[in-house]
Amino acid sequence: MKRTVNGLRINYALEGAVSSPVVTLSHSLGATLSLWDAQAAALAGQYRVLRYDARGHGDSDVPPGPYSLQQMAGDLHELLQALGIQETHFVGLSMGGLIGMTSALMYPPMIKSLVLCDTTSCYGPALRSMWTDRIRTAQAHGMDPLVERTMDIWFTPRFREQGKEAVDRIRTMLRQTDPRGYVAAIHAIADVDLTDVIGAIQCPTLVVVGEEDPGTPVAMARGIHERITGSKLVVLPNAAHCSCVEAAEEFNTALLEFLAGLT
Numbered sequence: 204m205k206r207t208v209n210g211l212r213i214n215y216a217l218e219g220a221v222s223s224p225v226v227t228l229s230h231s232l233g234a235t236l237s238l239w240d241a242q243a244a245a246l247a248g249q250y251r252v253l254r255y256d257a258r259g260h261g262d263s264d265v266p267p268g269p270y271s272l273q274q275m276a277g278d279l280h281e282l283l284q285a286l287g288i289q290e291t292h293f294v295g296l297s298m299g300g301l302i303g304m305t306s307a308l309m310y311p312p313m314i315k316s317l318v319l320c321d322t323t324s325c326y327g328p329a330l331r332s333m334w335t336d337r338i339r340t341a342q343a344h345g346m347d348p349l350v351e352r353t354m355d356i357w358f359t360p361r362f363r364e365q366g367k368e369a370v371d372r373i374r375t376m377l378r379q380t381d382p383r384g385y386v387a388a389i390h391a392i393a394d395v396d397l398t399d400v401i402g403a404i405q406c407p408t409l410v411v412v413g414e415e416d417p418g419t420p421v422a423m424a425r426g427i428h429e430r431i432t433g434s435k436l437v438v439l440p441n442a443a444h445c446s447c448v449e450a451a452e453e454f455n456t457a458l459l460e461f462l463a464g465l466t
Contacts, residue, residue, distance in 0.1 A: 259384020268387020
């Protein structure tokens, strides 16, 4: 389904009873709402689940970039309003986590709780060259050259061997991403620094990270946890950056326990 919000058409899936609490799932850079298939299945029956393709991704429009996190939080805000949703529990992985933190700061009544997964408040100057290289590669050659280096970050070597079907599905997802949207979204996240402001977030927060995540490592997750008062930190063993896929069962257990504790 699609709705026109904030000047673009956003693709989304909304499932579950209208009377149930809403959980919104926001994907990482280069992914789509299908990243959350396992979580949508786990949440079904208890929650109304909203998944959506961020601007520049999946079947949503690809407006000219660069994008900003404020724009992307605005997209979410207007989508929720268009769907008649006043508040939501929010789960975001990587870029999705940054959208969640920004949304909680911009629209606090809208975000009932936060689950921040394999994300950061600031990538820092040390990673600037990596982002610059990704931009140049995507612009010159498209997504293909970026696929395997991304899989190296998203999944452990063990899972790339043992979970080939799941990894191939994510490979395809990344390969089909529009390079223009990918580059425009990098501009939204590469230089972000929310470190000094996330202390203002007051909603219940769970921080989740794969123990072997090389992209947003445990130290980054711990930094978020230390700055958001009352937040909880869960480190998932044997998982890299895409923990919601690689460690789906453990991820879902942590998510459901956190949400259950809020009701």
